[in-house]
Amino acid sequence: MPRLVATDIATELSKRIASGEWTESGRIPPERDLAEAFGVARNTIRRAVHLLEADGTVVRQVGRGTFLADPDPNSLASVVARMEGTSPADMMEIRQLLEPAAASFAATNASNSELNAVREAHQTACDSADMPTFEHWDAEFHHRIFACSRNDFLKEIHNLMRILRNQSPWFEMKKRSFSEERRQTYCREHQAIVDALIQRDPDSAKQAMLVHLQTVGYNLLGR
Amino acid sequence: MPRLVATDIATELSKRIASGEWTESGRIPPERDLAEAFGVARNTIRRAVHLLEADGTVVRQVGRGTFLADPDPNSLASVVARMEGTSPADMMEIRQLLEPAAASFAATNASNSELNAVREAHQTACDSADMPTFEHWDAEFHHRIFACSRNDFLKEIHNLMRILRNQSPWFEMKKRSFSEERRQTYCREHQAIVDALIQRDPDSAKQAMLVHLQTVGYNLLGR
DNA sequence: TATGAATGGTTCAAAATTGGATCAAATAAA
DNA sequence: TTTATTTGATCCAATTTTGAACCATTCATA
Secondary structure, eight states: OOOOOOHHHHHHHHHHHHHHTTTTEEEOOHHHHHHHTTOOOHHHHHHHHHHHHHHSSEEEEEETTEESSOTTTSHHHHHHHHHTTOOOHHHHHHHHHHHHHHHHHHHHHHHHHHHHHHHHHHHHHHHOOOOHHHHHHHHHHHHHHHSSSHHHHHHHHHHHHHHHHHHHHHHHHHHHTOOHHHHHHHHHHHHHHHHHHTTOHHHHHHHHHHHHHHHHHHHHHHO | OOHHHHHHHHHHHHHHHTTTTTTEEEEEEEEOHHHHHTTHHHHHHHHHHHHHHHTTTTEEEEOOOEEOOOOOTHHHHHHHOOOOOOOHHHHHHHHHHHHHHHHHHHHOOOHHHHHHHHHHHHHHHHOSSSSHHHHHHHHHHHHHHHHHHOHHHHHHHHHHHHHHHHSSSSHHHHHTOOHHHHHHHHHHHHHHHHHHHHHHHHHHHHHHHHHHHHHHHHHHHHO
């Protein structure tokens, strides 16, 4: 047994943690159990665990236990958690990437009845009397275009973006910055998209959607 | 009895619910019964069920019981769940949309050291002796390009896609269909991407990435 | 309609679990 | 020998679990 049993135990624990021994529960055994398992006094375990704590490998909580500090950054949960901090600019950039593509796909793949549903959402939005109603049908318009893109994954990414936007405080900002003039602009731009879709022209649909999203981006981000 | 009994019971209950144990009645047993079944105090069961309630997994009603909640199709959880069923073709279509854009962004936004990291991953992949090593560095190559696209949301979408691919059985298929010839093709195509990035040419980078992903798509989907 | 059983909601105190801290004695290393 | 490490023990503080009692609501049944 070399010198400093504690450091040896610390590296052993590190190895086990790295090998995923306790990733499932996210928690390592109580010090008293570890002491028994390693056949060593509890104080020694405490010293070893203290090293891991100093590393940032592990976090201790009185009365609860010792926990792995960084939950697997490659788990679905952490990815989604990080997505919740997405900035408006980053989100807009991706929207401008995906939605024109969705419009293009829709022009090619949508059934006539699906296109009618898109036009219907557009029409209802234009005819709506108050802002909340407009915003609902505006969102529905975009949603229905994704719905007929015939790519389920793309559709779900859009759902994801919608949820993230609705969760974010900066979405409220957008609502407040709304005006009747902007509403009319959006209606005109939506009309252009609908026209391109009905003409089954993917490139025009893509272009019209991009133009619209640039307007939305400008209104939202001021650039 | 293990530690943190309440959370353990919560995950156990989650598993049973997911496996459809109580879907026909839509109702889980009374707390007092669960307490007896798990050999634990009722308060502990209450804590566990409270976690499920917070998840939205379950709804409680005084005097009636605890019921399975109608899954909200617009919750993050259900969106992610639906994403897990993404087809290879749909996934590939989106990759061919996003990764060329990421490469384009990278050509514009990356620092020189980030580009070096990309080149390094490419080099290591080319030099790797066995297939698992190659695949690791291949993945790292793509990841690092997203990392310097300077759009965090895009980066996380890529992480999401990576996780979904790794979870899916059809990903194994791809691994089996690998050959030395393909590996060399990928190396050449990666080289073209690296060259375009270092020349800071967004359009070439985008184009080179698209070409590469068309190869990957062809190998994966056979069309 | 009235009653009682079943069920979740609430509260409380005692016991158990777990990390935090300290100290003196034993042991190993220099 | 001197110094540092480990041990073994004890007590403290935070948290969880337990066990019990009582309340409020729902629902079936007398």
